[in-house]
Amino acid sequence: MLDNEENKKKDNVRVVSLAEALETGMTREVLIALHEADGIGRVTIATVFLYGVMKGPGSLRDSGDFLAGDWRDMGLSARQALAAERSVRLAARERRQVRYAEGRMGVVTYLDDDDYPSLLREIADPPWVLYCRGRLELLRHPAIAIVGTRLATGYGRKMAEGLGEGCAGRMTVVSGLAKGIDAAAHRGAVSAAYGTIAVLAGGVDRCYPPENAALYREIGMQGLLLAESPPDTILHPGLFPLRNRIIAGLSYGVVVVEAAHRSGALITADLALGYNRDVFVIPGQVTSPRSLGALEYFRKGAHPALDASDIFQYYEYRMPSVTGPEPANGAASGASAGEEGLNEDELLVYRLILDRPASVDELATFSGMTFGHLHSVLLNLLMKRRIEQRTGFVYHVL
Template sequence: MLDNQESGKKENVRVVSLAEARETGMPREILIALHETDGVGRVTIATIFLYGAMKGPGSLRHSGGYLAGDWRDMGLSARQALAAEKSVRPAAAERRESRYAAGRMDVVTYLDDEYPPLLREISDPPWVLYYRGRLELLKRPAIAIVGTRLATGYGRKVAEEIAEGCAGRMTVVSGLAKGIDAAAHRGAVSAACGTIAVLAGGVDRCYPPENFALYREIGARGLLLAESPPDTILHPGLFPLRNRIIAGLALGVVVVEAARRSGALITADLAIGYNRDVFVVPGQVTSPRSLGALEYFRKGAHPALDAGDIFQYYEYRLPELPGPKARNGAVSRARDAEEELGEDERLIYRLILERPSSVDELAASSGMTFGHLHSILLNLLMTRRIEQQPGSVYHVL
């Protein structure tokens, strides 16, 4: 599968429609066998389908037992044809089945009703997907949240909060990488619409190993998804291929934090290529770790302060109504906490929210007298909006 030497050819191959592919009569088991045949990649499979579509209905239905000669007729090289003949044999199919069972995974193909509909629309859809977890998540409106592996604390916090907000009405897709990806999965995994982690390697291998706990939780409560068959050896070329699935599954891609030339931007570029939306969560223009993301504003990306800003683009495609928790954490929490405060209390609360501070610092930046400040702090402490920590520093609760 996924022969790299084919990657340059994809422009020349038309994608067959679902109807055309089904009309050829190719059984899904044969498609899976081809996908796992060494030296047979996405483009070869596409040409087989096109051959079948040209030949007419049923032309790929068990034609002559799928011997090497048949595969040669369909345009495969001698070597590919021999490999394919071996791979489609019942014994090989049985070995695959027990491998899937051992890896607690299952398979969905381009030919199946369960295949994610938006992913079918991209120019180079995967023919086969391996998964563990809740397959039904593939039918929900999805949003991808991606970003740098070298995330700042700000980036991780915002990714987690926006993912939590989004997952109230959309499934959150990401790549289980360190940094932003992991934060997004973490925010979404317990929420109503859950999260999908698309892996570059096989579904039963956690990469990177640091995210094992998250990987296990997503396997149990969300969905692990991969184009690579089990036992695929990871190599760098698999990551951009994985990224196209992330972009392909989602209505839009949210970039939280990414330096220039960050790998996460490949996903954003693919989303633009697939005519999907790109959203950027604002960050500081002086932060090199934000600049790559912020520059997508110049390509027409939409600013997203919270999940609500994303929902409004898909309002007509989202089944549920926005609950009170649907808007994103940071913003609405700050808003709620401030709602019932007096003007001076609000000022002090905001100063502490921005940076944990001592009484002296608060007096200096607010210009209030100590007496007045003291009574405000007392009130905020008693209403459990702030707390005092060692060194008499006040934090927001």
């Protein structure tokens, strides 16, 4: 179960990579058990993994049989250790399976290479466990978040619904099932080709807010309900910002439709900027207090979007083609899509960087280009958003 207090320490704990996590031998059943244990939260699970990495390969292989003492050895408190021991027991794990089946829920963990959304894995604090109800395959689509104020105007709702419908023609629309903009975006997207994902602050088995019960049921059938909180979680305010990080983390970008200055919906936009995702803003009147908070994001580099085409245009290079079949393998498709619209020299440099991140000096050596020309080629690739520069003048593909 999530623990608010430990979130404050979060910044100091490194999240292990998938490869590191798998090497510890931890199983997904134990990971779920820890996630659901009372008083054990995201940071504690991160430290368990780090302990496993430190102890060496396979050190958590038998953690399904660990007793309280074993958990205490890893730094858990007495209370946490006891909760862990109880939660990993076979009987508890079986009870859970029954609960999931009854609730028509699937569970995806950080250890599930294929099912866990790859963009979500890239954020600083990815969820260890996700509960789902509905079409799990929506997690594999390119996704765009649409968020905004609960106190939407007619204009805002109309734009959100139209944008939801338009975007869902080629991307899955992610939002938070809140009243106002969220609900309108889901409503527009739910019947469209790429559908919609509602990320809930509580469990997927409980609709919040109750006003959206019909939409909640429809998304559970035609779309996907997603939550980090286990079933039967009691909602509290701290869960909403955590939910928002998943909305931002799943998505190529976040579209803000309407939001007052300091609106809660803007937390998702801030998170997106923090994750190096794009923020789009639907224009509205500067004199409307319900628009101003969104419009102010232009000053943080948000892009104006009039309709879905402005968003597609931005991601053209990394989206599956409209007419072609859906890619069997996301990574391979990304590579060939990234090469479209590049000239010969840009292609050469792009492929070098695709192979592995490289410094300017390495690229000059491998490409055989003069620095002046290489500089220009890199600039073009940056402008075309195929690559990005990170610290130490090292280039990565986007």
